Amino acid sequence: MVVCTFHVCTMSARADSLEVSLLTCSDGDIAYTMYGHTALRVHNFTTGYDMVFNYGMFNLDEDRFVYKFVKGETDYILGAEPTDFFISRYAERGMGIKEQVLNFTQEECLRLGNILLENIQPANRTYRYNWLYDNCTTRSRDAVERALNGHVSYKYHPDGQQEWVPQSARQMLHPTASYRNRWVEFGQNFVLGCEIDRMLTPRESMFLPRQYELYANLSNIDRIEIVNRVDTILGRPIVMSSDTFVHIVPLISTERELLPVRNNHEARPFDPPFVTFMLLFIITLIVCVMELRRHKTYKWIDVIFCVLTGMAGLLVTFLFFFSEHAGVSSNAMVIIFNPLPFLWIPFVVRRQIRILSYAILAVFIMFFIAIIAVGQHVDFAFWPLVSTLLLRVAANIWLSNQKYVTLQTISK
Numbered sequence: 165m166v167v168c169t170f171h172v173c174t175m176s177a178r179a180d181s182l183e184v185s186l187l188t189c190s191d192g193d194i195a196y197t198m199y200g201h202t203a204l205r206v207h208n209f210t211t212g213y214d215m216v217f218n219y220g221m222f223n224l225d226e227d228r229f230v231y232k233f234v235k236g237e238t239d240y241i242l243g244a245e246p247t248d249f250f251i252s253r254y255a256e257r258g259m260g261i262k263e264q265v266l267n268f269t270q271e272e273c274l275r276l277g278n279i280l281l282e283n284i285q286p287a288n289r290t291y292r293y294n295w296l297y298d299n300c301t302t303r304s305r306d307a308v309e310r311a312l313n314g315h316v317s318y319k320y321h322p323d324g325q326q327e328w329v330p331q332s333a334r335q336m337l338h339p340t341a342s343y344r345n346r347w348v349e350f351g352q353n354f355v356l357g358c359e360i361d362r363m364l365t366p367r368e369s370m371f372l373p374r375q376y377e378l379y380a381n382l383s384n385i386d387r388i389e390i391v392n393r394v395d396t397i398l399g400r401p402i403v404m405s406s407d408t409f410v411h412i413v414p415l416i417s418t419e420r421e422l423l424p425v426r427n428n429h430e431a432r433p434f435d436p437p438f439v440t441f442m443l444l445f446i447i448t449l450i451v452c453v454m455e456l457r458r459h460k461t462y463k464w465i466d467v468i469f470c471v472l473t474g475m476a477g478l479l480v481t482f483l484f485f486f487s488e489h490a491g492v493s494s495n496a497m498v499i500i501f502n503p504l505p506f507l508w509i510p511f512v513v514r515r516q517i518r519i520l521s522y523a524i525l526a527v528f529i530m531f532f533i534a535i536i537a538v539g540q541h542v543d544f545a546f547w548p549l550v551s552t553l554l555l556r557v558a559a560n561i562w563l564s565n566q567k568y569v570t571l572q573t574i575s576k
Contacts (some may be wrong), residue, residue, distance in 0.1 A: 181208050181209050182207070182209075182273035182274065183206075183207045183273065184206050184207070184265075184268055184273045184276050184277070185207070185263050185266055186203075186205075186263070186264040186266065186377070186380060187202065187204070187216060187250075187262070187263055187264075188201070188202055188377040189201040189203070189254055189259050189261050189373065190261070190262075190425045191259070192257050193344065197257065198340060198341065198345070199337070199372055199373065199374075200373035201220055201301075202219075202304045202376060202377075203218045203220070203304065204217045204276070204307065205217075206276070206280065207247070215246060216246075216247050216250040217242060217280045217284070218242070218245070218250070219240065219303040220299070221242065222238060222241065234482070234483070235487050237292070239291065239293065240290070240291055240292075240293040240299075240300070242283050242284050242288075242289040242290075244280075251423055258427030259426075259427060260423050260426075261422040262377065262422065263419070264380055264418075265418040265420075267385060267414055267415060267416060267417040268312075269387075271313065272311050272313060273311075275310075275311040276307060276308065276311035280307065283307070291303070292488075295490060296360070296491065301371060301372065302370060302371055304376075305376055313387055314388040315386055316385060316386075317383060318366065319383050319384070320366045320379060321382070330365075332360060332363055333371070334356065334541055336369060336375065337352060346435060346437060347436060349543070350543050350546075353542070354497060354501075354543065354546070355480060356491040357493065357494030357496060357540055358494045360490070360491040361541050366379070380416055381416055383414075384415060385412070385413050385414070387413060388410055435544075438544060438548065440545075441549040444548070444549070445549075445555070448465070448555055449555060451465055452559040456562070459563065459566060461559070463512050463513060463515060466560070467509055469505075469553065471506075473500075473505040473553070474502075474503050474504070474505040477501040477503050478503055480497050480501040480502065481501075483495070496534040497531075499530055500527055500528060500531045500553075518560075522561065528554060528557070
């Protein structure tokens with residue numbers, strides 16, 4: 165990371181020398197680049213100064229970074245680097261960059277530069293990252309709005325088209341995740357709860373770089389100008405009245421492509437998570453048929469399911485109770501994915517599972533009621549997995565009942 169230390173005088177060398185712009189990077193293959201990126205560019209044509217301010221910097225070498233990331237305690241940093249360096253980094257990844265030049269006056273350009281200078285100071289440049297409510301895009305948007313002598317009048321749909329249709333954060337994330345990495349999409353659906361299924365306001369939807377890029381193109385600046393009428397009384401100028409005018413101009417003056425996209429992927433012919441869990445269901449079904457024919461349960465398969473479900477439950481439970489990430493504390497998956505299956509293993513080994521199986525069945529019923537009640541989206545690939553677990557419950561109930569009836573008959 166290169167920290168910018170230029171001075172205000174560098175930006176104001178000539179009355180028309182400054183240009184500020186939004187840079188929107190396309191989505192990439194790495195998890196933290198999957199939804200693109202937003203940065204701000206400050207270009208002084210007189211001095212040749214050309215820097216990109218980036219609210220998306222973080223330190224992978226930070227102590228306990230992975231733990232802090234899972235817990236939602238990741239601190240991001242505002243950094244700056246020469247525009248050429250920024251472009252070359254994204255070129256190496258095959259990601260594209262679009263530039264939207266802001267329709268700012270020189271005063272507003274200077275003000276935005278000062279805001280960025282203030283934010284990049286060591287005492288100010290670190291902030292607690294929140295992927296939905298406070299990220300590189302929302303920080304860039306807020307800096308742009310603060311620099312204006314007026315305000316942005318956002319439009320959320322092109323002329324002649326229908327008004328903006330509300331979407332949830334999950335709906336907005338799905339197209340990119342499904343295209344880039346279907347397993348990532350499944351993982352998101354597994355750990356994110358009903359909070360991200362609520363409909364976002366247009367402003368909240370700007371957490372995605374491509375969404376803010378779209379709205380910026382459609383929107384205007386309502387620039388406020390105050391004109392004073394001055395009279396001279398006894399040789400002294402006196403303000404007699406003030407008139408306020410609002411000048412409406414497009415937020416974006418010019419749009420250009422700095423870097424073309426080179427990392428496009430072909431559509432996948434199948435859904436990897438769905439196919440994986442369907443194969444698991446088929447294998448489990450074959451095992452259950454063998455058990456029913458032999459009137460005997462294979463406890464090893466239940467031990468495996470207990471371990472795998474418990475491990476997944478550790479992650480879901482930790483996120484649910486301890487993480488600060490948006491959306492994880494409202495996840496109904498915690499009803500069936502929690503550490504309790506580890507406690508079931510001794511009963512499975514001793515084949516004391518009749519009452520336990522009924523209790524697990526009741527838990528599944530509670531889960532179905534919960535997701536309907538809170539309106540949580542469930543990934544399509546999750547249903548074969550649920551069906552597999554329910555199949556094991558049904559097989560155990562059937563075989564344990566047969567064994568119970570046989571024992572009762574013998575005792576009589």
